[in-house]
Amino acid sequence: MxxxxxxxxxxxxxxxxxxxxxxxxxxxxxxxxxxxxxxxxxxxxxxxxxxxxxxxxxxxxxxxxxxxxxxxxxxEGYHDDDWIADIAQPVIDELRVRVLWPSDIATYEHGHMVIRATTHGTSPLSIERVSRGRKIAMLDTATGQTYLAFSPPPLRAAILESLDEFPGIQRPPYLERSLKATLERGYGLRLRGSQPKTSSIAVPIMFEGKVLACLNLNWIHRALKSEIAITRYLGQLREAALRIEVSYARYHAPN
Incomplete structure (x- = not known):
């Protein structure tokens, strides 16, 4: 033809x-x-x-x-997730060796965060069954709040508008304050909530001012005070996110 x-x-x-x-x-x-x-x-x-x-x-x-x-x-027919398997998964595998607690990398898709990489299957301290492709909520998870907080205001507003159409989802009255606090301190925080046995912190993975994904670290809430977890692991989580950002920039650099 x-x-x-x-x-x-x-x-x-x-x-x-x-x-x-x-x-x-x-x-x-x-x-x-x-x-x-x-x-x-x-x-x-x-x-x-x-x-x-x-x-x-x-x-x-x-x-x-x-x-x-x-x-x-x-x-939707275009997929740019190869970098997660090639770049991000090895980094969080190394992170799991150092900290033992499990981590996930999640990206935004249609009103949810979606797990793209995880170490729950290899962490000796994981008490949850988490697999790639699992959808998690935006408003009451560390990764979801991190993604919203670090997204440009127009995108954040559009996402929140779309969530208003989901049955059973209501914006908490404190949401704006929570997102502002997340942005100011540089990480998201979930203390039990929708996953009552665990808590988590999350940081953004950025490229050219956009949130590519969010990286979290989960721990058993009763086993570790949140202040200790943040002091002990936040720096390592940020270091892992930075390594991914640097590698991603090289991955997308012009030949």
Whole structure:
């Protein structure tokens, strides 16, 4: 079959609009028209089409457009998790040898944090069955709160909006204070909560200002006071996250 079909102009312009919104985060029709060079009436029709299909949103006619989490579905066929197995898993395996307590690496996906790597299966101190692919909550886990706290405000707001649509999930009244405290101290903290036998701390793994994933360390709550766990292990957890960040940057460096 020939590959010389003419480009579909409407589709090309629609993709230009999506890319522009991704760069601008929030934008009016005029902003998008200026960014893309598309005539303003055409830009408006494209934005309204994308809004009706659920890919962009605005609160009112006077408010700017922004991408919704549905726009993430456009990239679901693309997987960039090889770095976790190649780079991150060896680091947390070494961490487990030093500290014995189990760790997990989790990434965000569709309103949950998802375990991508873990040492629960090899830690002699693990009392939980945790496997790759397990979904964990955003609001009452150390990794979830860390991801939210270190994400840019527009992304955080979009995630929280999406969580409001999940049945049975309610934002705690102290959530904003908790996220602010997490950002200020540089790590997330869960004291039992949804997993009553354990507690955990978590730190972000960052690249170019974005949260790639979160790395946690879990301990049996009755066996270790939280102050001792933080004093003893937070530095090692941060060191492990930094090693992963450095290796990831090299992994993505241009050849």
């Amino acid at each position: 020939s590959s010389d079909y003419p480009a579909v102009a409407g589709l090309v312009k629609g993709l230009q609009v999506l890319r522009a919104l991704n760069r601008l985060v929030e934008a009016t029709t005029a902003d998008v028209a200026e960014e893309t060079g598309i005539p303003r009436p055409t830009a408006h029709r494209l934005l309204e089409t994308l809004r009706k299909e659920g890919y962009v949103h605005r609160d009112s006619l006077r408010q700017p457009y922004r991408l919704t989490l549905m726009a993430r579905t456009l990239g």
